[in-house]
Amino acid sequence: NAGVMQNPRHLVRRRGQEARLRCSPMKGHSHVYWYRQLPEEGLKFMVYLQKENIIDESGMPKERFSAEFPKEGPSILRIQQVVRGDSAAYFCASSPGPGSGRTEAFFGQGTRLTVV
Amino acid sequence: GNSVTQMEGPVTLSEEAFLTINCTYTATGYPSLFWYVQYPGEGLQLLLKATKADDKGSNKGFEATYRKETTSFHLEKGSVQVSDSAVYFCALSFSGGSYIPTFGRGTSLIVHP
Numbered sequence: 371n372a373g374v375m376q377n378p379r380h381l382v383r384r385r386g387q388e389a390r391l392r393c394s395p396m397k398g399h400s401h402v403y404w405y406r407q408l409p410e411e412g413l414k415f416m417v418y419l420q421k422e423n424i425i426d427e428s429g430m431p432k433e434r435f436s437a438e439f440p441k442e443g444p445s446i447l448r449i450q451q452v453v454r455g456d457s458a459a460y461f462c463a464s465s466p467g468p469g470s471g472r473t474e475a476f477f478g479q480g481t482r483l484t485v486v
Numbered sequence: 487g488n489s490v491t492q493m494e495g496p497v498t499l500s501e502e503a504f505l506t507i508n509c510t511y512t513a514t515g516y517p518s519l520f521w522y523v524q525y526p527g528e529g530l531q532l533l534l535k536a537t538k539a540d541d542k543g544s545n546k547g548f549e550a551t552y553r554k555e556t557t558s559f560h561l562e563k564g565s566v567q568v569s570d571s572a573v574y575f576c577a578l579s580f581s582g583g584s585y586i587p588t589f590g591r592g593t594s595l596i597v598h599p
Contacts (some may be wrong), residue, residue: 374529403586412591413530413575426586461529463587465579473518473537473579475587477529 375444375462376478382451383485391447391481395464400453401425403447403475404437407459419445420467452485459483490512492576492590499597507561507593509550509576516580517578519543519559521551523571524592533561533574537581571597 375394383389390424395402401420405413415429419439434452439445449456456470463475493508511519518537522530536541539554548563557577576590 374528401545405589412588415586415588418586450492463530465587470581473581473585474520474532474577476532477522 371404374399374476374478376462376481378481379479379484381481382392385481385485386451389449389452389456389483389485391462391483392444393458393462393464393478394444395425395462396476399451399464399466399476401465402439403463403465403466404445404447405460405461405463407480409458413461416447419463449483452483454485457485482485487493488517488578490576490578490588490590492524492593495573495594497546497593497595499595501568501597501599503597505561505563505566505570505595507595508577508580509559509561509581509590511557511576511578513557513578513580515580517580519550520577520579520587521548521550521559521561522575522577524575526572527537530575533591566597568594568597570598571595584592 376436404416417430418426434450436448457481461480462478465475466472520535521533523533524530534545537544537550542551550561573580573592575592579587
């Protein structure tokens with residue numbers, strides 16, 4: 371049973387370009403969370419999605435950032451017009467969701483975005 | 487809102503020393519509690535969990551007990567190894583409704599030979 375798959379593992383973008391980060395949740399998981407981790411800092415929640423729905427995006431910057439989790443395919447975190455301050459590790463986690471009796475989230479290996 | 491507070495690191499120990507990393511939480515209701523470990527360049531891995539008061543989670547020699555009266559979930563290990571060097575995150579989550587796992591800032595553990 372494959373775990374949470376994120377790609378790419380490393381992504382380099384020039385300022386002003388777009389970054390697309392992909393996350394395929396564990397099989398049977400319908401809930402996806404995106405977190406950002408800056409060097410020497412903890413995990414900052416960004417957005418919580420179910421299939422075709424954004425449940426909570428309170429941690430997402432209002433501009434340039436968007437996320438989706440379509441009916442088919444992986445969840446995508448999109449950052450438009452990247453700036454140096456967007457350089458960070460972005461982690462995706464998935465869980466079965468409420469009602470499953472399981473509360474733990476499982477993480478991918480992360481995408482390390484570097485903006486040059 | 488919900489929050490998790492961990493002791494600041496880094497925690498530096500010699501091999502075979504006893505480890506405690508403190509974690510306290512604030513939550514409305516009764517969450518499940520977790521410890522995750524992150525090795526350099528990797529994602530977070532679930533280390534152990536406890537779902538109700540007085541439960542003890544354990545794995546790989548690590549233990550933590552869910553203390554409702556002190557709202558704590560301290561991580562302990564009797565004898566650390568160099569390979570335990572990593573960042574440890576305490577977290578909470580709920581089983582119902584729209585829940586978002588909430589994490590502490592992480593505590594870096596460095597174990598010297």
